[in-house]
Amino acid sequence: DAGVIQSPRHEVTEMGQEVTLRCKPISGHNSLFWYRQTMMRGLELLIYFNNNVPIDDSGMPEDRFSAKMPNASFSTLKIQPSEPRDSAVYFCASSPRTRMDEQFFGPGTRLTVL
Amino acid sequence: AQTVTQSQPEMSVQEAETVTLSCTYDTSESNYYLFWYKQPPSRQMILVIRQEAYKQQNATENRFSVNFQKAAKSFSLKISDSQLGDTAMYFCAFGGGATNKLIFGTGTLLAVQP
Numbered sequence: 001d002a003g004v005i006q007s008p009r010h011e012v013t014e015m016g017q018e019v020t021l022r023c024k025p026i027s028g029h030n031s032l033f034w035y036r037q038t039m040m041r042g043l044e045l046l047i048y049f050n051n052n053v054p055i056d057d058s059g060m061p062e063d064r065f066s067a068k069m070p071n072a073s074f075s076t077l078k079i080q081p082s083e084p085r086d087s088a089v090y091f092c093a094s095s096p097r098t099r100m101d102e103q104f105f106g107p108g109t110r111l112t113v114l
Numbered sequence: 115a116q117t118v119t120q121s122q123p124e125m126s127v128q129e130a131e132t133v134t135l136s137c138t139y140d141t142s143e144s145n146y147y148l149f150w151y152k153q154p155p156s157r158q159m160i161l162v163i164r165q166e167a168y169k170q171q172n173a174t175e176n177r178f179s180v181n182f183q184k185a186a187k188s189f190s191l192k193i194s195d196s197q198l199g200d201t202a203m204y205f206c207a208f209g210g211g212a213t214n215k216l217i218f219g220t221g222t223l224l225a226v227q228p
Contacts, residue, residue: 031214043205043218056215089157095214102149103216105159 002026004106006092012112018080021109024073025094033103034067034077035091043091049075082113116141118208120219127196128227134181135191135222137206143167146210148182148189153221154202165189167210196226 005024013019025032033048047057049069057067064083069075079086089110093103117140127133139148150162165173165182172180177197181190193200206219 033216042220045215048215050214091159093159102147102161102164104161105151108157108159110157 006106006109010110014114016081019082021077021090023075023092029094030097031095032075033093037089084113087113116208116217118206118217118219120206120222122222124223126225131196132194135204137189139187139208143210149207150191151205152202198226201226
């Protein structure tokens with residue numbers, strides 16, 4: 001299995017631009033999580049989906065952030081417009097139906113907003 | 115609400131020695147899971163070990179073992195025969211309750227010295 005796939009691995013953009021991060025979960029997993037990691041705030045859960053449906057988006061910092069999961073094999077996290085304080089590493093993770101508590105992480109996307 | 119506390123921001127150990135990382139948590143749940151994740155410089159989040167709260171036996175994975183004290187809400191990680199490749203940030207995490215969200219501690223940076 002290829003594991004959780006994220007793209008791009010690195011993204012550098014300018015303030016005000018739209019940023020889209022992509023995630024492909026492990027095949028057969030039915031839960032998907034988006035996290036943000038910064039030095040100041042550590043690892044924060046932004047949103048998670050069960051069976052493609054958003055369950056909890058209470059961690060999404062503001063309306064500039066949105067996430068979608070159009071099918072079981074793809075999810076996006078969009079920031080529009082981006083700001084320098086959005087600079088962080090964004091992780092996607094997935095978990096299987098049989099062990100919903102066990103999350104497998106992707107390699108992360110390092111986002112830098114100038 | 116659940117909380118996870120890692121009181122050791124940094125630790126150092128000599129190669130081949132044993133080191134113990136501390137983690138405490140707070141919850142009113144009776145069924146839950148605890149995890150240790152490793153994040154090496156590559157920033158990939160890797161699941162090290164998993165413990166179900168209903169199991170009294172401490173989990174072990176090769177050189178990694180836990181000391182789970184449910185009454186004290188303590189979940190420490192012991193690394194035996196430390197290797198240079200164990201150098202990483204280690205995160206303790208709590209999962210359980212009505213959702214499959216994970217709550218992460220702030221991490222302990224472990225340096226294995228040659």
